[in-house]
Amino acid sequence: MLKAILSSVVVFMAMASSEAAIKTENVDYKEGKTALEGFVAYDDSVKTPRPAVLIIHQWMGLSDNEKMRAQMLAEKGYVAFAVDIYGKGVRPTSMEEAGKLAGQYKNDRKLYRARGQAAFDWLKKNKMVDAKHIVVIGYCFGGTGALELGRAGVPAAGFVSFHGGLSNPTPADAKNFKAPVLIAHGALDKGVNPEVMPFMREMDENKVDYQFVSYSGAVHAFTQKGAGNDPSKGVAYNEKADHRSWAHFMDFLSEVAPIKK
Amino acid sequence: MLKAILSSVVVFMAMASSEAAIKTENVDYKEGKTALEGFVAYDDSVKTPRPAVLIIHQWMGLSDNEKMRAQMLAEKGYVAFAVDIYGKGVRPTSMEEAGKLAGQYKNDRKLYRARGQAAFDWLKKNKMVDAKHIVVIGYCFGGTGALELGRAGVPAAGFVSFHGGLSNPTPADAKNFKAPVLIAHGALDKGVNPEVMPFMREMDENKVDYQFVSYSGAVHAFTQKGAGNDPSKGVAYNEKADHRSWAHFMDFLSEVAPIKK
Numbered sequence: 001m002l003k004a005i006l007s008s009v010v011v012f013m014a015m016a017s018s019e020a021a022i023k024t025e026n027v028d029y030k031e032g033k034t035a036l037e038g039f040v041a042y043d044d045s046v047k048t049p050r051p052a053v054l055i056i057h058q059w060m061g062l063s064d065n066e067k068m069r070a071q072m073l074a075e076k077g078y079v080a081f082a083v084d085i086y087g088k089g090v091r092p093t094s095m096e097e098a099g100k101l102a103g104q105y106k107n108d109r110k111l112y113r114a115r116g117q118a119a120f121d122w123l124k125k126n127k128m129v130d131a132k133h134i135v136v137i138g139y140c141f142g143g144t145g146a147l148e149l150g151r152a153g154v155p156a157a158g159f160v161s162f163h164g165g166l167s168n169p170t171p172a173d174a175k176n177f178k179a180p181v182l183i184a185h186g187a188l189d190k191g192v193n194p195e196v197m198p199f200m201r202e203m204d205e206n207k208v209d210y211q212f213v214s215y216s217g218a219v220h221a222f223t224q225k226g227a228g229n230d231p232s233k234g235v236a237y238n239e240k241a242d243h244r245s246w247a248h249f250m251d252f253l254s255e256v257a258p259i260k261k
Numbered sequence: 262m263l264k265a266i267l268s269s270v271v272v273f274m275a276m277a278s279s280e281a282a283i284k285t286e287n288v289d290y291k292e293g294k295t296a297l298e299g300f301v302a303y304d305d306s307v308k309t310p311r312p313a314v315l316i317i318h319q320w321m322g323l324s325d326n327e328k329m330r331a332q333m334l335a336e337k338g339y340v341a342f343a344v345d346i347y348g349k350g351v352r353p354t355s356m357e358e359a360g361k362l363a364g365q366y367k368n369d370r371k372l373y374r375a376r377g378q379a380a381f382d383w384l385k386k387n388k389m390v391d392a393k394h395i396v397v398i399g400y401c402f403g404g405t406g407a408l409e410l411g412r413a414g415v416p417a418a419g420f421v422s423f424h425g426g427l428s429n430p431t432p433a434d435a436k437n438f439k440a441p442v443l444i445a446h447g448a449l450d451k452g453v454n455p456e457v458m459p460f461m462r463e464m465d466e467n468k469v470d471y472q473f474v475s476y477s478g479a480v481h482a483f484t485q486k487g488a489g490n491d492p493s494k495g496v497a498y499n500e501k502a503d504h505r506s507w508a509h510f511m512d513f514l515s516e517v518a519p520i521k522k
Contacts, residue, residue, distance in 0.1 A: 187461065187471075187473070200448065203477060204448060207477075207478065209477055209478065209501070210475075210477040211505060212474070212475040212477075213474045215472055216464060216465065216468075216469060216471040216472065217470065244516070247515075248509065251505070255505075
């Protein structure tokens with residue numbers, strides 16, 4: 001009898017958790033007059049406002065990578081919004097094109113901030129979202145964007161860069177960070193390495209709350225499965241660094257924007 | 262009826278977990294002819310071999326700090342051995358004395374390694390211990406010791422330094438690390454900061470698997486409550502860095518020496 005009741009409890013609990021159906025939708029929104037198209041994932045069974053994660057894409061624009069992360073985060077209970085910096089339909093098809101486009105935003109931080117701000121505002125107004133607990137994250141090019149939103153004083157609950165560029169044309173803006181920062185950095189990322197010391201100096205001087213993690217053996221793009229497996233090319237997937245940085249990101253979320261159970 | 266049965270299940274589970282009584286004992290052991298006195302903590306209700314953690318003390322010698330960590334680790338299921346580097350009864354009573362004693366071992370890495378090895382051997386032979394899953398950790402002076410055991414080729418499952426010195430008189434020995442390394446470093450640790458770049462270079466050159474975490478605002482001894490709260494003194498407790506580095510250590514243990522449930 002006890003066994004029977006206990007196993008029905010287990011079955012019931014399994015049903016309850018499988019009811020946690022993740023919904024995903026494309027999202028049309030705007031920055032000024034520019035049409036943008038993002039992607040949101042959330043657990044439709046949750047009825048109360050909950051923390052959110054804003055995900056900024058790498059240089060190829062919003063891709064399956066960010067959508068996969070949004071899905072993973074929605075399964076953890078977050079509203080996850082994979083945003084669009086480039087504009088609806090603007091999706092580079094070559095690395096050359098991606099480099100050009102990313103460079104445009106890296107050289108116009110004001111525009112980059114505005115695009116990120118528009119996405120942040122969309123999340124903030126969303127009824128599913130606990131607006132005090134929005135964490136901004138980004139990959140490669142998007143890591144730079146996540147930091148740029150912090151430097152713009154956006155009232156997020158945290159900022160995370162995965163193998164993002166750390167350059168900052170306006171170092172004094174580091175004082176505007178309003179929440180903790182997590183940097184997941186590939187120790188062998190040749191492009192970003194020269195930016196590490198100036199970055200840490202500006203963060204220290206402005207007393208920003210940060211954690212900086214270097215993962216050995218990891219080069220640029222270490223969380224991106226599509227980046228191949230040859231670190232000698234300067235970009236490559238690194239499974240260990242991917243899993244470890246994700247675990248560190250989960251610790252960070254538990255601290256700055258925990259899901260209430 | 263269901264309610265009644267479920268609540269007895271809950272009561273039963275609570276009893277089972279409170280039965281997990283942690284035992285602690287002083288341990289007499291030797292390195293050569295030198296008598297040493299460590300401290301072991303373990304869950305007496307566990308009957309099968311389990312992973313272990315070897316804890317090397319800071320410069321004041323084996324103290325309540327390491328015993329507290331041993332207790333915390335035993336509660337997680339580890340056999341935790343807080344070791345004695347200096348010798349039975351050799352416990353500095355002033356910082357001057359501690360500095361002298363720690364300096365002696367930092368200048369005689371062969372002796373330091375031998376003392377650590379003796380503790381490792383004690384754990385390895387202990388019937389409670391799964392000898393393939395021993396993780397070596399250390400605080401301040403002891404962080405250096407943990408790394409030194411890695412450089413000696415000790416077959417541990419991992420090595421962790423909390424605000425430890427990173428200097429290495431024999432950089433080529435970095436090739437001997439047989440397991441992953443986690444460095445928890447205070448970003449404002451003035452004593453250790455000059456050692457960071459050479460350390461990372463030797464770790465990279467020897468392809469050691471490591472994670473290096475810098476915690477903002479943290480100075481030397483950031484996990485030690487007795488270190489006070491004034492970072493301008495160069496040593497101070499930092500609650501955020503303490504909690505974050507402990508969480509990162511837990512992630513590390515889950516990876517290299519998980520407790521089977």
